[in-house]
Amino acid sequence: MQIEKNQKLLLGNAAIARGLYEAGCVFVSSYPGTPSTEITEEAAKYDEIYAEWATNEKVAYEAALGAAIAGGRAFTGMKHVGLNVAADPLFTSSYTGVNAGLVVAVADDPAMHSSQNEQDSRHYAVAAKLPMLEPSDSTECLEFIKLAYNISEKFDTPVMLRLTTRISHSQGLVTLANRQELPLKEYIKNDSKYVMKPANATKRHPVVEQRQSDIEEYANTSTLNRIEFNDKKIGIISAGDSYVYAKEAFGTSVSYLKLGMVNPLPLKLIKKFTDQVDKIYVIEELDSIIESFCKANGVNVEGKNMLPVIGEYSQQLLNKNLLSKENDYNELKINIPVRPPVMCAGCPHRGTFYVLKKLGLTVIGDIGCYTLGSTIDTTVCMGASVSMLHGFNKVRPESADKRVGVIGDSTFMHSGITGLVDIIYNNSYSTLLILDNSITGMTGHQQNPCTGLTLKNLPAKAVSLETLCKACGVENIQTVDPNEVDTFEKILKSELTKDAPSVIILKRPCALLKTVKKDSYARVDADKCKSCRACMKIGCPRISFETKKAVIDESLCIGCGLCTRMCKFDAIEIISRASN
């Protein structure tokens, strides 16, 4: 194979961004979420594309819909649970349709590498009656984006692009092309199409149904779906990453119907394929959607009787479950301790959680790096800390002084504000901690409305959390550095006893930020160390007990100094890197 100058190894997500560039997309609005984040980060690198981080997925979706109706090709990308947040505009935009093309990418996370559930986004395409494409590698990521815009404009519909972690986060070879510059489409006021009041919406629903069958007709002949005939004893129907696992496991020993469009499904094409093969397996990660469709339409297939609805597929799983074949391998017969992700050395959340644990509080948690805190009672979805705390406190008001909610700055902006307004409006004596590390940490450092910078690194107005909370009606607002554990503890105790809602803002930047100085480290004076293990209480990954005395891994310590506050014997000192 000859690698051409215009060929490159690209991450699936970067290939999508390239597709956006080449397809003449002018507007991208997204909220970060693994494994979708890099699409928008990569798109932001093209000057021709306006790209932004929105406050949440619903806002992002609506912004993109507005841009598309205004006449520019638009895009929004999110993780699977983000689509739950954006579901409201998603469903009704199916009725309004678009003007210029609108593509929404949604990245599922089978095996939950970085997620709180394992939902299958294909259900949304079925439920919202929207076409959904599913690429199998980086090449298709780029190609499918261009096709998605054509379909979107041809059939006047938002188009969904379904991804999974392995597609988003694998690099594969793509061929680059030039950008197609498109003039904005004319915006013509059309209230019967864009104003979805009942009288208009009832007329749009039949349009949606007709569109579905038109697109199904298209899917029967589109190059998105293809048959690969080999030996006809076994036929496999598959899509996305499941297809490449099947290819890896069975090669050319079986025939394939490879679906690039997973909604609507091409019944005629499926029948054409299944009529010519003896035994048919549907191989699809997560839920049974293709298989159930086949069965509902009288096509005799198998799949989920042998393959799980849980977790990620692989060539190994297919080999084992379908061919009873397993590889030989070596293994040490020893106990290998797990290595869970932990808060980084110098993480500002560590001080907060030290105090919460010390006071034995119930912690209604949220989603972010602080979910790694050891004392959390609940984690459900973004924003839930605030509203769940309210529910807890309404039902158990007598113990409201033993309970806090914790939420990050980005998450508070995403969906914490409405919960706080609810606390004020319905008056529960709740104490909310906003952990302001001045960045969206967990997803790899994205700017957000509190940071004063945009996705393209331009200065922006930074939302003041204090002013915002005050405007919501909170009267007790305190701001404190979480590493000042004694001060924080005092403030927290006092706020908890108040018969009024309180917000405490814990302000200290994420230790991984470039702006945070790392010019010092902590060192243990072994003579002074009394082996009391008090420093171990903060759970810092850089402190261990190797020689019956505390030892600090100096190379990876950033000198945040939290451990020095734990030591009653002054055995830990902070040393400047410059001085040696």
Added chain:
Amino acid sequence: MTKNMMICGVGGQGSLLASRILGQAALSQGWDTKVSEVHGMSQRGGSVVTYVRYSTNGRVASPVICKGEADVLISFEQLETARWLPFLKKNGKIITSTQKIYPMPVIAGNAEYPQNIIEEIEKLDVNISECDAIDVARKLGNEKVANVVLIGLYAKYSDLDKQIFTDAVKACVPEKFLQLNLTAFEAGYNY
């Protein structure tokens, strides 16, 4: 022929750059290549594994490597070498750093870091080369380049020309850090 390479370590040790260098090396030979990376939660000090697959005569389908499939395992940390060992083919090649990073359960005293991991692996039918990559990197002035030291050591055992790897390092490392990384590569190659 498809070749499967795995890189494992602890989040933050630089497995992403290492896998990109290997991917670039294969691609420069005109071979279809896939590199599977890890982003997100497990980067926070968790166990991290990346896959590099290339085919000298066809296409690569799956981006992942499963138990008993890897030809090579490059590991930045001993415990991770033990954890991912089952992914190596029988008679496969291991390049491992001797570095130990205690995971939280060990630090907290709830588990023990296994002793003699490398010695135990040597008793199996695998081919293992170890290197104190952190020490080598530290002597070069930056512990962060331990990843490229190990790539250098791997290059010594690979069928590919050394030049292919150094070109790949040049393609993947920003100008500012290039010289340091090339020195690290040499140090690993001559280890």
